[in-house]
Amino acid sequence: MGNRIYLDYNSTTPVDRRVVEAMMPAFSENFGNPSSESHDTGRAARVMVDEARAGVAAIVKRDPQDVIFTSGATEANNLAIHGIAAGLGRPMRAAVISTEHKSVLEPYRALEREAGADVRYVPVSGDGLPETDWLEEIPDGSLDMVSVAAANGETGVINPVGEIAGAAHRKGALVHCDATQIIGKSEFNAGLLETDMITFSSHKIYGPKGCGALVAARDVRRRRLRGVVHGGGQEDGLRSGTLNVPAIVGFGAACKIAVPESPGEAGRQGRLRDTFEDLMISKIPGAEINGRGATRLPNTSNIRIPGAFADAVIANAPDVEISTGSACTSSTMEPSHVLVAMGLNHDAANECIRVSIGRQTTGDDITSAASAIDRAAAFVIGKGI
Numbered sequence: 001m002g003n004r005i006y007l008d009y010n011s012t013t014p015v016d017r018r019v020v021e022a023m024m025p026a027f028s029e030n031f032g033n034p035s036s037e038s039h040d041t042g043r044a045a046r047v048m049v050d051e052a053r054a055g056v057a058a059i060v061k062r063d064p065q066d067v068i069f070t071s072g073a074t075e076a077n078n079l080a081i082h083g084i085a086a087g088l089g090r091p092m093r094a095a096v097i098s099t100e101h102k103s104v105l106e107p108y109r110a111l112e113r114e115a116g117a118d119v120r121y122v123p124v125s126g127d128g129l130p131e132t133d134w135l136e137e138i139p140d141g142s143l144d145m146v147s148v149a150a151a152n153g154e155t156g157v158i159n160p161v162g163e164i165a166g167a168a169h170r171k172g173a174l175v176h177c178d179a180t181q182i183i184g185k186s187e188f189n190a191g192l193l194e195t196d197m198i199t200f201s202s203h204k205i206y207g208p209k210g211c212g213a214l215v216a217a218r219d220v221r222r223r224r225l226r227g228v229v230h231g232g233g234q235e236d237g238l239r240s241g242t243l244n245v246p247a248i249v250g251f252g253a254a255c256k257i258a259v260p261e262s263p264g265e266a267g268r269q270g271r272l273r274d275t276f277e278d279l280m281i282s283k284i285p286g287a288e289i290n291g292r293g294a295t296r297l298p299n300t301s302n303i304r305i306p307g308a309f310a311d312a313v314i315a316n317a318p319d320v321e322i323s324t325g326s327a328c329t330s331s332t333m334e335p336s337h338v339l340v341a342m343g344l345n346h347d348a349a350n351e352c353i354r355v356s357i358g359r360q361t362t363g364d365d366i367t368s369a370a371s372a373i374d375r376a377a378a379f380v381i382g383k384g385i
């Protein structure tokens with residue numbers, strides 16, 4: 001790894017060694033297909049999946065039978081949105097916060113294009129908080145579903161999920177919450193208890209990639225949600241395909257570790273993040289924290305360095321691994337849709353870096369990273385790149 005300082009934990013996390021250990025038996029000893037109930041090999045795999053299901057349900061305080069395993073949060077979001085739309089038998093009417101992850105926005109855009117859906121994109125304030133008045137004003141029964149993320153992965157801004165869910169329910173709408181970025185990073189968010197469907201992902205919480213879940217309340221799962229991947233009828237007919245047992249076991253183990261450890265880690269990471277932001281503001285003239293006025297995830301910092309193109313800053317601090325906006329869009333020059341929704345213009349949005357701290361981050365990492373970013377920013381501003 002050399003001198004690399006990884007500060008991109010919102011993009012992905014390393015698999016915890018305890019998780020790797022928990023997964024090992026699921027590769028060869030207990031290699032069975034959990035749907036093969038007719039023999040011990042299959043039943044042993046089923047037992048491992050059941051245990052993981054209980055761990056995944058517990059982190060969001062739901063019943064194990066509410067958990068539908070998927071290949072990740074992208075698939076879980078698609079299942080929630082396309083699965084509810086498919087059960088309606090008419091075009092969907094929905095509202096979505098404009099700062100949602102692309103795996104929430106794009107399924108809605110597909111429904112608009114292909115199935116006549118009527119989708120409202122809810123604006124956010126300069127601090128990234130969604131407007132809520134519109135929900136009070138719309139007629140009862142005029143909305144099928146609202147999608148609101150628990151927290152934004154780019155800025156760390158935490159949405160008022162409970163408040164939005166309460167208002168949406170009063171109007172008769174279902175509530176879908178993409179909780180991918182909040183799980184394991186803060187105290188349990190009570191707003192999640194008010195939602196009907198929750199999405200999250202294993203690789204953001206020190207579990208393996210390629211596994212996630214949609215956790216859907218029984219009534220929604222049984223009566224309103226339709227599967228979108230059809231086949232052998234696994235996961236109660238809602239997501240066909242042989243279960244990815246090793247990844248599911250790892251996901252369950254990662255959840256079980258996160259429940260007792262995340263509150264302490266959130267405090268530690270929050271202190272590191274605050275130190276980092278203080279250093280940035282004191283070193284770099286005009287540096288601004290995006291979403292500063294909102295409650296934010298303790299590990300996330302999104303900073304604008306006026307006059308310094310973020311890609312150039314990153315290129316000139318090669319040992320510091322950070323991103324501009326979300327990793328999914330950072331290969332293009334398009335500014336982050338999240339920062340644009342918060343009112344930043346094209347150029348300002350391209351001057352923002354995202355730093356996200358994790359379990360392995362130390363105080364030394366923070367001071368070294370702050371100095372390297374400061375040097376890179378001064379170089380870039382000086383050259384006028």
Ligand code: PMP
Pocket residue numbers: 010011071072073074075101103149153178180181200201202203211212326328
């Ligand atoms: N939602 C959010 C908020 C995310 O940050 C991500 C990952 N960047 C996803 C969904 C997609 O998750 P996955 O990689 O598991 O498909």
